[in-house]
Amino acid sequence: MKRILILALTALVAASSFAMTEPTFSGDFELSTQIDFGAKEYIVKASPDAEINLNGAVDDWSTVNAEINTTTVHAFDNDLDQGTVDGDKNGDDKKTIENVWYVNNFTLTTDITGALGFDGPVGVSIEWGKLTFEAEEYFDIAGYGEIEIALETGSYFGAEFIVTLFDHIKVLAAIVPQSYLSDAWGGQASGLNYPVMGFEVQLNSMMMGVEGIDANVWYTYDLNKFKGSQVGATVGYATTNFDLGFAGSFIIMEDRNVNDILSLAFAGKYKLDMFEFGLAFGMEDLTNDFVGKSSIGLNATFKAVPDVLDIFAAFDIPFTSFDTELGIEGGAVVYVGGTEYHLGYEYNTVNFKSPDNDGKDGLFFLVKASF
Secondary structure (H helix, E strand, C coil), X not given: CHHHHHHHHHHHHHHHHHCCCCCEEEEEEEEEEEXXXXXXXXXXXXXXXXXXXXXXXXXXXXXXXXXXXXXXEEEEHHHHHHCCCCCCCCCCCEEEEEEEEEEEEEEEEEEHHHHCXXXXXXXXXXXXXXXXXXXXXXXXXXXXXXXXXXXXXXCEEEEEEEEEECCCEEEEEEECHHHHCCHHHCCHHHCCCCCEEEEEEEECCCHHHCCCEEEEEEEEEECCCCCEEEEEEEEEEECCCEEEEEEEEEEEECCCCCCCEEEEEEEEEEECCCEEEEEEEEEEEECCCCEEEEEEEEEEEEEEEXXXXXXXXXEEEECCCHHHHCEEEEEEEEEECCEEEEEEEEECCXXXXXXXXXXXXXXXXXXXXXX
């Protein structure tokens, strides 16, 4: 894995140097700790989450991108001794290694129509390399990004075709050719036992004369990663004082003896100079005879010192098991330039401003930044 990381970074820097440009460096950093009283002992939970993107311009029409993430690897004693993560597991003690850096995606994107000199209402681009297909979630604009709707494929070597129409409509189609080959051609031997594809249509701002609205529909198929294909849609609408969001998805299970899964979510945010109020409704993992989670979310933020100090409170009110699943969260956010420091208390999992680390009952501290 280290060899892949070094090779990817070396290729990116070399490509950028050849074009006499400097690579850009962006990403997200997050580090949190939580003392969980619900575990009946003081436990500090550290959940660092980071993503780094390196982008380099080859020329005016082609760019190279490397997306680097952290993950947790489960390995065994013999594997660690041999420097691998997949060896003889018989009789070994399982080890957990956190914060392992790896290259998740490494791609080259080329603006085909631009390179050919076409300047019209239609643009065509192709992205090649190790890539992941995941639809946009315009629902996030309403402030409830912790509700995950879109499934993403695994990271494979493939291609994504992007067609832009009149600057407001974008059609994306991803395909992994190796996943369509038989085992004799190396498809299943690489762990790809099923075809992989993704398709999305995005309708961006000013569509049909409505400023501030974004919407999309998509279809994702990767049975190598999850046991069903997904059809989904999201809508986000932003104005000066209101943000609104809708998201819905339907997972068609491959095993017809297993119920298909429906998820729906609505959210709204009302913004004033000193206050913000949020309301959300969500139903996750709804089947013919089961509802994974159904609740109403309420939150309020007081901008005590604008751009410096926020005071917040949030509630997650379930439709069932109210006495055991009611979520409460409160605390403060301090802004130091572009860095946020969150300090508060969470009872049950709310994840409004608290870290997404499955903490149930305790104090939390989180620092996060985007660069």
